Amino acid sequence: MASQTEAAVRPTTKKEKTTINPLKSNVVVGSLLPVTLIIIWEMASRGGFVEPHLLPAPTTVLEEVITMAQEGELWGHIWITLYRVFAGFLLGTGAAILLGAATGYIKIVERVLDPMLQALRAIPSLAWVPLFILWLGIGETSKITLVAVGVFFPVYLNLTSGIQGVDRKLIEVGRMYHFTALQQIKRIILPASLPSFLVGLRSGLSLGWMFVVAAELLGASEGLGYLMVFGQNTSAPELVIASILLFAIFGKITDEILKRIQTRTLKWQDNMENAS
Amino acid sequence: MLAVEKVSRIFQGGKAGFKNVNLSLEKGEVVGVLGTSGCGKSTLLRVLSGLDENFEGEIKTEANDPNQAFGMMFQEPRLMPWLNVWENIVFGTGKKDKKQEAFELMKTVGLEGFENHYPKDLSGGMAQRAAIARSLLIRPEILLLDEPFSALDAFTKMQLQDLLLDIFEKHQTTTLLVTHDIDEALYLCDRVIIMRGQPGRIESQITVEAKRPRKRGDSYLAELKQDVLKELDFTKE
Ligand SMILES: Nc1ncnc2c1ncn2[C@@H]1O[C@H](COP(=O)(O)OP(=O)(O)OP(=O)(O)O)[C@@H](O)[C@H]1O
Numbered sequence: 031m032a033s034q035t036e037a038a039v040r041p042t043t044k045k046e047k048t049t050i051n052p053l054k055s056n057v058v059v060g061s062l063l064p065v066t067l068i069i070i071w072e073m074a075s076r077g078g079f080v081e082p083h084l085l086p087a088p089t090t091v092l093e094e095v096i097t098m099a100q101e102g103e104l105w106g107h108i109w110i111t112l113y114r115v116f117a118g119f120l121l122g123t124g125a126a127i128l129l130g131a132a133t134g135y136i137k138i139v140e141r142v143l144d145p146m147l148q149a150l151r152a153i154p155s156l157a158w159v160p161l162f163i164l165w166l167g168i169g170e171t172s173k174i175t176l177v178a179v180g181v182f183f184p185v186y187l188n189l190t191s192g193i194q195g196v197d198r199k200l201i202e203v204g205r206m207y208h209f210t211a212l213q214q215i216k217r218i219i220l221p222a223s224l225p226s227f228l229v230g231l232r233s234g235l236s237l238g239w240m241f242v243v244a245a246e247l248l249g250a251s252e253g254l255g256y257l258m259v260f261g262q263n264t265s266a267p268e269l270v271i272a273s274i275l276l277f278a279i280f281g282k283i284t285d286e287i288l289k290r291i292q293t294r295t296l297k298w299q300d301n302m303e304n305a306s
Numbered sequence: 307m308l309a310v311e312k313v314s315r316i317f318q319g320g321k322a323g324f325k326n327v328n329l330s331l332e333k334g335e336v337v338g339v340l341g342t343s344g345c346g347k348s349t350l351l352r353v354l355s356g357l358d359e360n361f362e363g364e365i366k367t368e369a370n371d372p373n374q375a376f377g378m379m380f381q382e383p384r385l386m387p388w389l390n391v392w393e394n395i396v397f398g399t400g401k402k403d404k405k406q407e408a409f410e411l412m413k414t415v416g417l418e419g420f421e422n423h424y425p426k427d428l429s430g431g432m433a434q435r436a437a438i439a440r441s442l443l444i445r446p447e448i449l450l451l452d453e454p455f456s457a458l459d460a461f462t463k464m465q466l467q468d469l470l471l472d473i474f475e476k477h478q479t480t481t482l483l484v485t486h487d488i489d490e491a492l493y494l495c496d497r498v499i500i501m502r503g504q505p506g507r508i509e510s511q512i513t514v515e516a517k518r519p520r521k522r523g524d525s526y527l528a529e530l531k532q533d534v535l536k537e538l539d540f541t542k543e
């Protein structure tokens with residue numbers, strides 16, 4: 031009651047509250063359903079409605095994670111998976127920038143390179159695995175290459191379409207200033223295609239995570255993907271679910287980092303997200 | 307300074323663009339272009355500036371540096387959306403010594419205090435003013451202006467017209483000014499060219515004898531305005 035009258039007298043305090051509230055309530059509203067489901071799951075497990083050797087209770091999964099973390103073996107698996115994703119991501123992005131920029135700027139490169147890359151893109155990702163293992167062995171190289179292939183295509187496609195979609199009107203402004211080709215690229219084409227490039231980076235990263243799972247499922251002796259296979263072979267569903275959970279967490283964290291970078295560098299964009 | 311001989315640029319199989327334009331500008335001369343919408347005024351400026359090279363005829367310039375003679379203000383602001391107002395104004399100068407001048411210009415066009423705004427947060431008129439400042443800053447020998455004040459209120463418009471007068475006075479900039487505002491053309495220009503038709507042709511020319519600066523609402527200018535209106539009349543054949 032007291033706060034109500036206060037809000038009525040001083041509308042500014044009310045305003046401050048409303049600016050904080052949506053964020054909080056978003057988190058609350060968003061976690062309502064998962065939390066309920068987890069509670070139902072836990073109760074179903076304890077009540078014996080689901081068989082623990084198929085679907086262990088959330089608390090069992092959590093215990094498993096904590097024990098592994100305490101024993102120290104978990105960190106090695108997490109570290110190697112993160113390493114594969116990052117190395118593959120950097121490699122794939124680097125190649126995509128080089129080739130994407132070349133096809134975007136130089137007409138002849140586009141005509142030579144693009145049809146082949148479009149055809150390669152049609153190959154399902156897992157089809158590469160045997161070939162890479164054959165060529166590069168079962169070591170890190172083949173896994174990182176596979177991740178890089180996954181990351182490459184979304185980044186490449188978004189970058190080229192970003193470059194080709196740059197507004198002709200803005201390029202003409204550069205021509206009026208007699209920009210050299212390099213200035214034109216640096217001052218107009220690059221910033222103008224940045225939004226599309228960042229979209230490519232984010233979908234590239236999510237594909238990178240997918241490909242690391244594929245690589246680790248099919249031939250690894252460490253990593254979160256390997257933990258899943260191990261859990262399957264030893265009939266330890268809590269291990270599989272724990273790995274899925276960890277993939278979800280790290281996937282979310284890395285995507286969030288890119289998303290922050292995206293909103294920060296694109297605050298000039300006139301879209302719904304930036305509307306205030 | 308600029309000689310245009312029998313220049314044509316035709317679109318859509320002869321139904322649009324402009325045809326057979328002859329034009330010559332002395333150094334420091336200010337020429338206005340009036341004409342019905344769609345008669346090819348913007349196209350003419352694009353051809354002159356070198357952005358559109360598919361024209362027929364001949365364009366000669368006597369500039370010190372023929373490659374960089376032209377400066378153009380487009381009909382739309384064309385600000386870089388990723389740069390704020392200040393960065394947009396100094397875009398393309400590259401030199402640091404223009405800073406003071408850029409700041410003065412920004413003040414004159416009334417954008418002081420908005421230097422950190424991005425184009426998405428500007429009104430149409432503010433964006434146009436930023437574009438004016440950007441195109442005036444580089445001081446080309448031949449300035450092409452495509453409806454530079456179309457989105458501005460009457461008062462701001464008058465202020466910026468006087469800014470242009472200042473610049474003409476100080477730098478002897480040869481200028482071609484496309485506008486729909488007859489008063490503006492008569493206030494600023496030595497000569498007014500009237501274009502009509504699809505594709506557009508030069509219908510007639512009116513020389514404004516009065517010396518600059520002129521008085522707005524002058525009776526001589528009012529008389530000229532009647533003539534211009536007669537020339538622009540669609541119904542006349
Ligand atoms: N690239 C193009 N391809 C085909 N037609 C074009 C092209 N550019 C302009 N036109 C046509 O040429 C005509 C003249 O256009 P322009 O933009 O020069 O008109 P304008 O005189 O500037 O008109 P406004 O006063 O409305 O700005 C229009 O009918 C337009 O449709």
Ligand SMILES: [Mg+2]
Binds near residue numbers: 347348349381452
């Ligand atoms: Mg026009």
